[in-house]
Amino acid sequence: MNKFEYYISNEDMGVSIIENIFINHYMPSANGEYVKVYIWGLKYAFNNLQTNIKDKDIAEALGLLESDVIKAWDYWQNEGIIRIINKSKDEKFIQYLNIKSIVLSSKNINAHSGQSAEQDKKRRQMFIQIEDMYRRPLSSKEMASINAWIDEYKFTVQTVLLLIEDCVARNHTELNYLNQVAQNWYDNNIRTFDEAQDYLSDNKRRMDRYSEIFKYLGLNRLASKPEQKLIDGWFDTYGFDMTTISKAADTTVALDKPSIKYIDSVLKDWFENGEVKDAAAKKPKKKQSKHNLANKHEYNFAELEKKWLNKDEVEEDEISY
Template identity: 35%
Template structure:
């Protein structure tokens, strides 16, 4: 497959769009916002100051509400790739739009990052992730998987600015991707918060408590008796190093503790059976624990007692039953009396002797 560009005999004009916008910013915006940006950018490239162009014209040309145009400029301003310059203090939506050069933004950010790395006495918090570093980081499988898992937890896709902040945490707090996933999961399920700034505060708090690894976090939560620690230990025992539990899976694990009154030890014992199946899942573990619950097994020691019972049942001999009398089936040959029943033994002997004499 290839892409070929033809030329025209008459120059009708072009609008050059920077690849950084196409690669980084366009995928994070909806179609309407992209259309507003492109049309406004075209007007900026035309450079005809005599044209009276405003947000109302853009809304009419794109056949969209004026509110969508204003929302688009708010969105692009939040991404720091445009600036709104007010024209009139009376009309809040009457303003000019300045398109920032994305290449220059990249150069500035990249230069600042290189400068920060070259200074030995620079503080970790002064590091700022660049667009180039974000693109390179997305090529690392572990980081790419981290972003995918976070998207699942917060039920949306991370925007580039959020990804950059996450990458900055690695330099600031000396942590790894698994702990970032745990932080997002903790904030989502424990506090019902998805905001990147709130997650940053949680990670900073953990860092102040010398928590920089998943193992240290597990130990910390276990001491506090957090239910989240149970979810984490179960999933780790099942071999799910990156995936976080869903709401349905957490309810099942809650049932083990709240309804069945199982301890963490026996739950982890059930998880050891995951090695016997190629597709371990919570329902499989739930079936094992439900069976143990019916049998009255509550502790790991009860499993040994249950095994001994099963061994004794196998050793007990089966009761010997007396053979049933076999009833002979009578045929027509049994219904008639035998000839021998008419004579006694002496008469039969004489009868045989007489026959033998006659033959001679």
């Protein structure tokens, strides 16, 4: 196995090639300090210099503030001619892109899809943000799939970023998994960022419900798809709340293993019989004793005595006739 290296003992003897397209189309409108930072970094990238250099070191070498160097990297990344991949909190990988290839690729894409230069710029910035989340460059296959979500599923750029951010948060970056999620979103008529946010919020609420119910039953596992469907019906179809469902779950005490199907049968019975949400709280009324009335009424014994005296006088008068 052969390994090749072009050795130069002094970097001042080396050459850094700046593309004419950068000089003609990017440099004139850029802040001069940003141009300095771009060229300084290009020297390290073009000559494959392995020296680890911090933004602070670049700032000192160019007589700039460190914050200006950071702003310069952000500017060129937004222009789409470099990629910044954060390796860690204190380390980032800056990749210089061949500008000619980017421009030609953009023209081909625009000619094929009819998208504007502004749309193309937003899409390139989207890929940069995704690579930052992945902490690695995207493959051509990944980029093609993501482009398809926009072109075929009509997702907005913001929708794509939200989808990938959610998947990354759940430790999923596999293309097959992401394609399946994108398909699910499309099937659920999700297109815009707001629709995606509402979908994720509703999905989180449902997942929290499954977790709460399984925890109440002492089940240390995730709900299966059929179980999720049954539980969703308790809320969406029957209109029961968590309090009523908990009381229905209490009916499984006599069972060896708590069963979602059993709870569903209980709730279905309550629903079909017109039971209200607090049906489980209802208790049969106790029969009142006929001799236990003293506590339910208050009597005026003086008034009763007067009535009885009057009654006796009337009876005596009737007898006298």
